[in-house]
Amino acid sequence: MIKIGILGAAGYTGGELIRLLINHPEAEIVFANSESNAGNLVCDVHEGLMGETDLRFTAEMPFDKVDVVFFCFGHGKSWAFLNEHDIPNNVKIIDMAQDFRIAAPTHDYVYGLPEIHREEIKKCAHLANPGCFATCIQLGLLPLAKAGLLCHDVAVNAITGSTGAGQKPSATTHFSWRNNNMSVYKVFEHQHLHEICQSLNELRPKNAPKVADTLAEKPSEGDITIDFIPYRGDFARGIFCTEVVKFDGEEGSATNPTAEQLSALYTDFYKDAAFTHYCNAAIDLKQVVNTNKALVHVDKFGNKAVITSMIDNLLKGAVGQAVQNMNLMFGIDEKAGLRLKSTAF
Numbered sequence: 001m002i003k004i005g006i007l008g009a010a011g012y013t014g015g016e017l018i019r020l021l022i023n024h025p026e027a028e029i030v031f032a033n034s035e036s037n038a039g040n041l042v043c044d045v046h047e048g049l050m051g052e053t054d055l056r057f058t059a060e061m062p063f064d065k066v067d068v069v070f071f072c073f074g075h076g077k078s079w080a081f082l083n084e085h086d087i088p089n090n091v092k093i094i095d096m097a098q099d100f101r102i103a104a105p106t107h108d109y110v111y112g113l114p115e116i117h118r119e120e121i122k123k124c125a126h127l128a129n130p131g132c133f134a135t136c137i138q139l140g141l142l143p144l145a146k147a148g149l150l151c152h153d154v155a156v157n158a159i160t161g162s163t164g165a166g167q168k169p170s171a172t173t174h175f176s177w178r179n180n181n182m183s184v185y186k187v188f189e190h191q192h193l194h195e196i197c198q199s200l201n202e203l204r205p206k207n208a209p210k211v212a213d214t215l216a217e218k219p220s221e222g223d224i225t226i227d228f229i230p231y232r233g234d235f236a237r238g239i240f241c242t243e244v245v246k247f248d249g250e251e252g253s254a255t256n257p258t259a260e261q262l263s264a265l266y267t268d269f270y271k272d273a274a275f276t277h278y279c280n281a282a283i284d285l286k287q288v289v290n291t292n293k294a295l296v297h298v299d300k301f302g303n304k305a306v307i308t309s310m311i312d313n314l315l316k317g318a319v320g321q322a323v324q325n326m327n328l329m330f331g332i333d334e335k336a337g338l339r340l341k342s343t344a345f
Contacts, residue, residue, distance in 0.1 A: 008072035010034040015046035017319040024337030068092040100128040112325040121328045132317025134192035136239045140309035143269035145200040148208040158241035159231035243307040259300035292320035292338045
């Protein structure tokens with residue numbers, strides 16, 4: 001059994017993580033930390049778990065009794081926590097925040113996108129779990145990046161459910177504002193652009209244009225950008241993303257693949273992926289909600305491709321992917337505890 005500690009267990013990601021782990025065949029939750037809820041039943045906060053667990057929140061953090069600890073903190077808090085607490089070297093860490101997603105000489109965290117880093121994940125002790133928008137957008141673009149087919153600015157539109165904003169109420173998350181409503185936010189400035197650009201540049205051939213991280217630098221001549229417009233949706237969970245990519249040359253050439261060639265490219269890229277699937281038919285959000293699946297579809301219109309990708313933001317976009325990564329880190333079935341089914345209605 002993998003013995004697990006959870007920090008920040010009272011939020012949305014903490015609750016979803018507990019829901020997965022209490023049904024995981026090879027996992028045991030040793031502690032679920034929440035100082036403000038210490039002593040309370042987990043199901044009093046995460047009411048959907050009523051009747052499924054008698055686990056209680058605790059203020060204690062017995063790191064010597066666990067094999068892995070999940071950080072379900074808000075962004076920026078992981079660095080601070082590690083500066084104030086000692087975690088034994090034999091305890092693995094899976095961080096859900098963005099603190100360690102960008103590679104740097106100051107840390108050894110592996111970016112946990114299994115579709116491109118499976119072997120590194122298997123060997124790592126510290127893992128940075130990808131962001132929800134970042135996961136969905138990357139999965140739509142990675143095959144094109146590897147093939148050197150990203151040569152022009154990419155237009156991205158993605159809409160997320162309200163759970164993407166976390167459990168703490170705000171002016172844009174309460175029901176009366178969100179219901180029957182849509183809005184944009186952080187236009188061209190969403191923080192997930194950092195990790196998206198990092199992965200696309202990692203895969204691109206050396207002679208292909210660089211993807212400029214416009215939040216960190218100004219594009220140089222010849223660079224391309226990811227022009228990302230995020231939307232708030234009037235649903236609770238899921239991300240629906242469309243991406244427009246422009247090609248050069250005659251259709252069927254090396255720089256302008258046909259629809260059939262694109263389909264083959266994506267199918268081959270994801271042939272060994274445990275949860276990411278290329279679909280020949282159009283896809284819709286309900287196919288992935290409450291699952292760890294990611295679905296991708298491509299349509300071709302002249303010299304442009306429209307890629308549709310979608311995930312559940314709390315699962316493949318957060319704790320589902322984190323559990324998938326835990327499975328890889330401990331050498332067990334990658335799908336263990338994640339055989340979740342979507343609903344038809």
